[in-house]
Amino acid sequence: MFKRILVPTDGSDITLHAVDTAIELAKVHGAELLTLSVMEPFPYSAVSEIQPVPPQEFIDAQHRVASQRVEDVRARATAQGLPCRAHVVEALHAWEAIVDHAKAEHVDLIVMASHGRKGFAALLLGSEAQKVLTHIELPVLIVK
Template sequence: MYKHILIATDGSELATKGLDQGLKLAKQLGSKVTVITVTDMWASGALAVAGPTSIAEYDAAMHAAVKDILEEAARFASETGVQCETRHIANRYPADAIVEVSQEMDVDLIVMASHGRRGFRKMLLGSQTTEVLTSSTVPVLVVR
């Protein structure tokens, strides 16, 4: 039924529940999984006031957070016994990136949480889930 599942996560507690549900489903179905995390673009106004040091600090912190998120996802997949690939999509709007990656990778199902964090670690928002639901050509499993 679902041979390739795309799971979107931002590392939040809620997104981790989505990851867990997606991995359990993949295990039961014998599906492979691609886990992605998407980091949004800097707002142009923020770039205007941020100096090179601020941008470099932000980038370093973001890369460290992304590394942690994807390593944890890979560890969960390994513990579950699911084949998993991880990807970071940088400087994109999350909904757009999720839908595009699902099409590029020919996935059968997208799994994501109903909303994620805001602020510094903003990667997926509830409105992003709605956008994915309305623009995806494949089924979307939303975990609340």
């Protein structure tokens, strides 16, 4: 039924449940597994000369962290005999990067974690999962 499954990762513990679910689904369906981590862009400002961290140092650190996240997913999949393609992208909004990546890679299922924020916290912080659900027309499995 599913041929390409995308599992975004932010490195959190809750994401591991989504990763394990995506791996199992990929194995059952004989699907290709893809993982994605989104790096934050450097927060340029009008007073950039007083930034505590130089831009390239910030970008390099973001890339290291994001790369480690997708490598952790790839290792988890490989340990279960499933190959996994890993991608790192830079975006201001993670949900947009997830939607764009899913479309570009012709994914037919996204498996992602929800941190389960409710009430005022959800209103203030928003939900990446909710935004993905709102902006894409393909199945999204939310794992809590």
